[in-house]
Amino acid sequence: MQKVIDVCTRVEGHGNLEIYVKDDEVSHVEFRIGPYRGFEHILIGKKIADVPLIISRVCGLCHASQSIVSCKAIESMYNIKPHLQAVILRRLLMTGKLLKSHSMHYFFQSFPDLLEIFNLREKSPDLNDLLKYNTQLTSNTFDIIKIGNEINHIFGGRSVHSITPLPGGVIYKPSLKNIKIAQKHFEKASFLLETIIEEFYHLFSQFTPPEEFSLPNTNYLALNKNRTYDRYEGILTIKKNNTKFEDFSEIEYKKYFDKDPNLQGIDFGSKDHTNLLVGPIARNKIVENYGSELFLSYLEHFDKSWKNNLLYSNFLRLVEMHCEVTKSLNLLEDPFLRKVYPLPEINVIGNKNGIAVVEAPRGTLIHHYRINDKKTIEEARLFIATDINLPIINNMITDYAKKLYEKKDLSFVKKKVQMMIRTFDPCISCATH
């Protein structure tokens, strides 16, 4: 068996693409993720107050989601509910990070690929070509990335690894000046995103997306609040066979999926051995109401062939950004934002198991901690979106590579398969937690 390895470029983290060729046929393709970092083992024996700070270091892009879900898990142990101001600030932090994450993925990873897939460019342009191709898109994207950073700097204390989210709430008293600055940033982001979305459907909606990128029959998992779009709190829903919905609380996650004891490192396993998909597409399949009317008008520009296609996730990312920006503008006007509440004291343990869930930009993120009598962590389990998606990524790229290899050019296969991996937007830093 011949094994071909290529470095997977333009993804978040270090990943390899391994293609196994046997008897002139591709036997299987793996998206192999770099070294195991052992955060679940590092946490054992740590004090509870340490956990959000350590877990934030899992990823430089999804740190807000990681530290917020960790705070939520600790709060569920102590049976405390953060006050409304803290929830608003956490939502704003999550929006800031979503803006940065999605805009970077769209501009640096997807957009060059989309130009090549729909034959608008002969080969996928590099960054310099892209600057010349569309200067306005480039400056708009950099503006959005900057806005995402600024929002996290204002509400999180610093732009990466926020200081302010703590178990029990958020230590930050927003001044009127900062709220006004944030408002201006969000208004600008809303305008910029509208132009980017319009450009997207002018460029691509007339085409039919390639069949190879259409999604297999799979189950979807996403957090939602009575089928409305909510990334902070709600119930988990699994959509089976595109028809049947199953709602469950994050506490009952073990009924549906768990860590597979036969695997080490990335060890996600669903109970009925079916694959789960999380991320923008899963959110779109489950959520009925995005809370934005503009969203529906944008959706009409795409026909049915798009709706079940992986490339549609690029458009959904742009729309999600716009929805969150609109919501954040409303949140900034909330009278509770300016009120100062004392942080609740965390003393009495109500439950030794703390489980919490949020929707990170790339999909559902669940943290489960168990503590002992000394109030130190005994066991930590992190369920991360890219881990959940990995079996589907591997299945889809194997099928794709088998079709492509009929032309007998491995370098072509390597290039095309990487495009498919990039569309999933895997976060390898998180996956190798």
Add this chain to the structure above:
Amino acid sequence: MFGFWRDIESFKKKKVSPLSDFIEIDGIIPGCPPPSKFLGNCLIKLLEKKNIVLSPKNLCSECPYKNNFRFDLDTEISQMYPHNSQLNDDTENYDCFLTKGILCMGPITREGCDHKCIKQGLPCEGCMGPVSKDYTSNLVNFLSLFHLSNDLRNYSGIFYRFSKPRIWRK
């Protein structure tokens, strides 16, 4: 099956080493994360082929609460982070953490982070890294001056969280 099998045992035996043990490096940009302005300045310096000069001062030298420090050997340092009730009281924040019995890594951490955590009312966790190459002797000095509680003495991963690879260097 999908190639995500990992042998954890083999990872346990491995040591963590800094990049400079393997390749020649141009300089070190400290911080987790590095402050954005400092990172930009360092990159400009590297492009100009100049050396990155790191500050030899510790965080306390520029701390906004340094004048409030009262040296008291009897104060037992028993907390890693302030309790939530301590964070609620505004006036209390204008005091050195070590005086209040909260462990702050400021004395043995490099300055340059603009005291972001301290301004929010949280003690330094040491993310800018050790202030000098002789970190262990700094640490011994620090520990000899302060009275750490037994609980914190037995708790691993406080002092070497952001500097372990450098300490293990031969």
